[in-house]
Amino acid sequence: MSGLRDRWSGLGLLAVCVLGLVISNQNSQAKPGIARQVIVPQEDRFTPFAITIRAGQSVEWVNLDTDDHTVVSNDFFNTAGHNGTDVLLKGTDSNGGQPGTFTLHFSHPGTFVYYCRFHAHLDDDHQPAAPGPDGGIQDANGNFGTPMNGIITVLAED
Numbered sequence: 547m548s549g550l551r552d553r554w555s556g557l558g559l560l561a562v563c564v565l566g567l568v569i570s571n572q573n574s575q576a577k578p579g580i581a582r583q584v585i586v587p588q589e590d591r592f593t594p595f596a597i598t599i600r601a602g603q604s605v606e607w608v609n610l611d612t613d614d615h616t617v618v619s620n621d622f623f624n625t626a627g628h629n630g631t632d633v634l635l636k637g638t639d640s641n642g643g644q645p646g647t648f649t650l651h652f653s654h655p656g657t658f659v660y661y662c663r664f665h666a667h668l669d670d671d672h673q674p675a676a677p678g679p680d681g682g683i684q685d686a687n688g689n690f691g692t693p694m695n696g697i698i699t700v701l702a703e704d
């Protein structure tokens with residue numbers, strides 16, 4: 547039993563490595579004017595979770611998943627502007643086979659903390675919480691504890 551489990555976790559690790567190569571490749575193909583890209587791989591998470599840019603740069607979200615996701619600002623922590631952001635990031639199933647994209651331009655320093663309201667909600671302490679057995683990421687132990695969220699740190703211009 548445990549041998550089989552080891553083999554599966556080995557496969558999982560390999561998949562993560564391959565995914566990492568795909569993601570770094572896509573980052574190098576970012577459009578002009580877009581400093582960094584946040585990718586939704588074919589699962590419920592934003593990657594990278596945390597990115598750092600300079601004021602005056604833009605970030606593009608790219609949804610490679612078949613499912614729709616959202617980018618919603620957590621305004622309790624958001625100091626980088628774009629309060630009230632709540633944008634649908636279409637998945638390939640609802641966007642004619644193409645990844646849904648969304649771009650934000652950041653003009654001053656701060657943090658932009660965000661989550662997907664389909665796969666996270668804010669608890670009483672303004673922390674993103676996974677939606678439980680009806681959504682979110684389930685790990686091998688049946689844990690649904692990973693909410694879909696991320697953070698952008700905007701530094702002052704050079």
Ligand SMILES: [Cu+2]
Nearest residue numbers: 615662664665
């Ligand atoms: Cu989502």
